[in-house]
Amino acid sequence: MNLLKKLLGLNSPPPAPPPVSPASAGLPQAGQVLSAALQAHSQFIRRINCPRCGAPKTLPSATAYLYCDYCGSLMDYDFRLANANTNAALSNTVFHRLMLPVQNALAQAKARGDRDTYRQLYRQVYAQWVQECPLAVSPRVKGDTDFREQFIAYQVECAVTKDFDPRQAPLDAQMAAQLAALQRLPQPGGAWRVAGPFWEYAQAYKQQMELVYALLQSTGVLAMDPDQAPPGVPLRMEYSLFCQSWLPHLSPADGQRLLEFYGLNAEYDQVKPTPTDLHRCGGCGAQLRTVPGARQVVCEACGRSLNIAGGDVPCRKCGAQLTFPVGVNQAQCPYCQTDNRRV
Numbered sequence: 001m002n003l004l005k006k007l008l009g010l011n012s013p014p015p016a017p018p019p020v021s022p023a024s025a026g027l028p029q030a031g032q033v034l035s036a037a038l039q040a041h042s043q044f045i046r047r048i049n050c051p052r053c054g055a056p057k058t059l060p061s062a063t064a065y066l067y068c069d070y071c072g073s074l075m076d077y078d079f080r081l082a083n084a085n086t087n088a089a090l091s092n093t094v095f096h097r098l099m100l101p102v103q104n105a106l107a108q109a110k111a112r113g114d115r116d117t118y119r120q121l122y123r124q125v126y127a128q129w130v131q132e133c134p135l136a137v138s139p140r141v142k143g144d145t146d147f148r149e150q151f152i153a154y155q156v157e158c159a160v161t162k163d164f165d166p167r168q169a170p171l172d173a174q175m176a177a178q179l180a181a182l183q184r185l186p187q188p189g190g191a192w193r194v195a196g197p198f199w200e201y202a203q204a205y206k207q208q209m210e211l212v213y214a215l216l217q218s219t220g221v222l223a224m225d226p227d228q229a230p231p232g233v234p235l236r237m238e239y240s241l242f243c244q245s246w247l248p249h250l251s252p253a254d255g256q257r258l259l260e261f262y263g264l265n266a267e268y269d270q271v272k273p274t275p276t277d278l279h280r281c282g283g284c285g286a287q288l289r290t291v292p293g294a295r296q297v298v299c300e301a302c303g304r305s306l307n308i309a310g311g312d313v314p315c316r317k318c319g320a321q322l323t324f325p326v327g328v329n330q331a332q333c334p335y336c337q338t339d340n341r342r343v
Helices: 079-085 088-111 115-132 145-163 168-181 198-218 233-249 252-261
Strands: 044-046 065-067 074-077 183-186 192-195 268-270 277-280 287-290 296-298 305-307 330-332 339-341
Touching: 074 233, 079 233, 088 115, 115 145, 145 198, 168 198, 192 233, 198 233, 198 252, 233 252
Parallel strands: none
Antiparallel strands: 044 268, 065 074, 183 192, 277 287, 296 305, 330 339
């Protein structure tokens, strides 16, 4: 994160860390040094063109969500970065801990066909999960309140639609039986390899997800996605999470087979020197580089969509050149807190 840190005084004590909720207890917290395996470092860029404006991806991304360098649209989801940065094992642990207290209430609501209560319970879970696992979701969730609320509503509706689909019950039972039949083969260092009907389980998961996303498409739920993800991208996100969970327990050959099975073996190009322009986010103050000709980009530090085409606005007090968020004509300078207006 490139958030601006304001100097408050040499003798000021450091701020107390925020309290850790039971759902995140024992897991790495924001600001802690993580192992190399849990950090996103890539000298490669996913080879892809924007489905909206046609521009190629040019600049490296700090997150698995690949936004266009020219128009700011979501282009794709990069499994390579997701596997290095989002910590699926940690975010899944938090999610399951948050689900435990509401499992019985969810089951009761589902049994009586009470979608409203079911939806409210899931909303509590997703709202807390997004707060505790910011790396698991789009960077736009951080600083864009409207986007965050729409994202939570979208995730909740996906869960409700899936869980109330009667076709899911036999698939859930089949996958539960396959999961119970899997074996753990101990490996040196405390690791383990999976054995048993894993590929049948992977096939069943793929079948289930294809069924789910066809339903989400036909019922209009996918249209609720505030990112307006291109066709196929939400499904690849599901496959990415599945692969992140199982790759550590497969041989390299089987790991490659799994990626090919789910279509996640994308092509990459090495990062090349590219002329860029320097901008400062008018929302959080982070510096960001943009390609010449960019019109709208996403600030990966705070998640706001920035209006590059509108030109920078100089702060009337400190003189900092600020790039305002899209649709914003008045903003407070993140450096000196002075109100500024686009003329």
